[in-house]
Amino acid sequence: MKKISMVFVIIVLSMGTFYSINQATNQDKPPDSSKDPVVTMILEDNQTVKIELYPQYAPNTVNNFIDLINKKFYDGMSFSRIVPNYLVQTGDPIGDGTGFPGYFIKSECKQNGVKNKIKCEEGVICMSRSKRYNTEGSQFFILLQDDLGLNGQYTAFGKIIEGMDVLQEIGKTPVNEKNIPQEEIKIKTITVDTFGIHYDEPQVISIYEQRNKS
Template sequence: MRYSRILGLMLASLVLTTGLGGCGQQFPGAAAGQTVKKTESGGTKVESSQTKDPIVTIEMENGGIIKIELYPKTAPNTVKNFISLVQKGFYDGLIFHRVIPGFMIQGGDPKGNGMGGPGYSIKGEFAANGFDNPLKHTRGVISMARSNNPNSAGSQFFIMVGDAPYLDGQYAAFGKVIEGMNVVDQIANVPRDGSDKPLQPQTMKTVTVDTFGVNYGPPEIIK
């Protein structure tokens, strides 16, 4: 019963209170065609020799860097939406408003309280919503937060700190951290209040994307 209660609380943390809606400490092994290298900051970096998928760079206000490789073949419209918001500067200055050690960090809300979004939503690209998305919610994976409505994701996202197989097929995973998991871990473990909001703002100073010359176009949205 205790495990079920904890599991329920974790799932609830990814469900926003409005309709606009997020442990292993070891970095996962590299996939085929990838190598893992140590960075100067002591973190780890996964380098791929087989892909030119978009790379998003989150620069934290304290100088920390998180790089995320997006998977347009896995969740095409979700990736289009994320790239579109990044290119508009939507995420610049926003915070990670909910952090749970061993589970995830969640951000992307312009209100900073879990109830904001871009003013629209997108279709949820995950199995429970009729979309074949095989990406599992393992450490480092980025996924879209949403409410109970499967098509309510907008701008809020979460980055996995640990593995959470019970989220597979329930949320639209669309990429993975390739550098800066040490920064993600630091954010996940800061002091927080009873709502899992950091006591000191964990601010994304700038969020940029390198599409390697590819124009992914606008996302299909639900107004």
């Protein structure tokens, strides 16, 4: 009988030790690394658009986007260019198509030597650039329809997961001959949820470096 009691005590103690270890392990678990960052864009009229980012395909671009969002770079910014029913573009602090954050980043697309598999389909978000590669900064556009002809030419780095109807409506806004909206459409705020995962500051290209490459 004593032997049975002793065995029972050992089992209970073992279970208690396992529970404690398991509880400690659960508490020490790192954030879920399978969670891609999700961006929430709230427009001036309080409509919401959500974007899932894909750091596995364009890591430095995602780092840059998150860094600018955290610095509130995009808050209060307008959509500077709309090609009706094709794309909407924002991220220009000046508003004439020349604005950027004071530096450039590398083009993370196939034609610039990066294995980026994201297709340029409806709802995909891409970085804007000049005619040259490695001139991206802060401007980005969102496709309102598929254009697979752009595949590999522009850095695609995310996709709309909520609010595509909001963007389609913006895509119907009247524009002038330069595709500048005739009525101002503003972003109130852009925030990002990284689910506890840290993203580094972007690797940047200075204006001096870019000029010397041309």
